[in-house]
Amino acid sequence: MATVPTYGLRRLNSGRPWMQNFRRSSILSSAIPAIQDSEESQFDSPKPKTQSYFPKRGQTLELVCESLAFKGKGVCKVADTGFVVLCDRALPGERFVGRVTRKKGNYAEVTKVETISPHWDIVDAPCEYAPNCGGCKTQNLSYEAQVRAKEQQVQELVIHVGKFSDKDPEFSSILKPIVPCDIQFHYRNKMEFSFATQKWLPRELLHEKEDGASGYALGLHAPGFFDKVLNVNKCLLQSEPANTVLAAIQECWRDPQFGLSPYDVHSHDGFLKHLVLRTGRDIKTGLPELMVNFVTSSYKPELLKPLVEKISAIPEVVSIVNNINTSVGSTSVGEQEYILHGKSAITEILRGLTFQISANSFFQTNTHQAEVLYKLIEDCAGLRGDGSEIVLDLFCGTGTIGLTLSRRVRHVYGYEVVAQAVSDARRNAKLNSICNATFVEGDLNKIGENFGKDFPKPDVVISDPNRPGMHMKLIKFLLKLKVPRIVYVSCNPATCARDLDYLCHGVVEQNIEGCYKLKSLQPVDMFPHTPHIECVCLLELR
Ligand SMILES: C[S@@+](CC[C@H](N)C(=O)[O-])C[C@H]1O[C@@H](n2cnc3c(N)ncnc32)[C@H](O)[C@@H]1O
Structure with missing residues (x-):
């Protein structure tokens, strides 16, 4: 897979108040900037009672984990001060001693030294490597608690980053309960x-x-x-x-x-x-x-x-x-x-089609749950099924989403940056005798004025970017194109919330108006025991 440019919120969002917070912090690597923002935004409220309080590096603190933040870090507050501390592998309800390792703008990070009393919803981790492995971080948290925490994180991001109000009477019907994964082990292909x-x-x-x-x-x-x-x-x-x-x-x-x-x-x-x-x-x-x-x-x-x-x-x-x-x-x-x-x-x-997967092409990593995900995407696409519609499949990888929809539409146009994935997509179309799909190699972060001239106006856009989300150029293109429906599939709820904000509420500092309404947002758990969350969002033109 190609390396994706690490453009970030910094360029996209200057002037936004929550962006100021983002600038001060660097919780995570700069390659995934929106997550920093998302975590920060969760900590802005309530403010630490004592602004001057700041633990020293190396200091040990007794803490209780309150919830899980994005990327699976436990969120704790220092007693009496409310000062926010993040700890990898601390789970909700756990009382532990942590040592301060990093100090950031208005929070600190600690590593766990010793658990005093375990977290709620504790279960035995079946894998002997679970306590130390970077792959599974929450194997000893019951699966129900894992999905609850993921659902909560999506909700907070949608409110704080996406700026959708939970006071809106429609909010609870828009934000759907997470779809859990029936298979919690041996699911990765x-x-x-x-x-x-x-x-x-x-x-x-x-x-x-x-x-x-x-x-x-x-x-x-x-x-x-x-x-x-x-x-x-x-x-x-x-x-x-x-x-x-x-x-x-x-x-x-x-x-x-x-x-x-x-x-x-x-x-x-x-x-x-x-x-x-x-x-x-x-x-x-x-x-x-x-x-x-x-x-x-x-x-x-x-x-x-x-x-x-x-x-x-x-x-x-x-x-x-x-x-x-x-x-x-x-x-x-x-x-x-x-x-x-x-x-x-x-x-x-x-979904009944055959796909060839070569060493470096992207393919959904959990095949079982990909069936569930793709069914949700198809339902959101709301195709008439009379073979009259045009689908634009952005970030199409090996063409899997577009090809599974192709039997019900007039034509699918797929765009993807990795050459090998594009040739796999073409090969996959042939393999399944699909003639109404065109796959084009191109960088969607670098689209020019001519983008959109090579295909008829779509009825539905599917957009499935990787973690950095959509580039501002693409957001602007979509706001101008005004297709009736966009199905936004995301593996990063932080950048997803940001892009939904742009598409629905506009880009204020660039004087660009949003023209979409968020009709539904469905979190899906594709990766049990890890912090990853997938979302399928339906946007309709207002
Ligand atoms: C999350 S995957 C989705 C793939 C596909 N929709 C699927 O379900 O299998 C994101 C895809 O976007 C591609 N991609 C990343 N950055 C891109 C860019 N700037 N322009 C076009 N494609 C890009 C990646 O190579 C990857 O195949």
């Missing part, structure tokens, strides 16, 4: 593991530190660290066959006779960078089929041969590819790709 020169161990296990090859790690990043990898032999979020592959590789890759070395993110030496496992389905048998993608720093197929021999014997493995990534960054997308065994792509079935 793609997992990316990283290789590292040293296993990361929690403080209490530091005595188990090993040197040399036995100390190498293959697993998931410790929360917040690009250079610390927790070694994992299985992951409860991925499929069972994917766990068989992971275990087979773990069993042998450190063997000195293979001469394999993990890539060192500091010295930039070493060979193995990532292991990406994707699970699809054989369209004839419906049984799982797997793609194994080794991401390496150079092309040395002879080094991978023993691993390829071992894992190609696993019946579900139908594709082994090698992506060569020579950059010093941590991305898993290669500049070149080589097929080491079997096919170059695997297949998956979604």
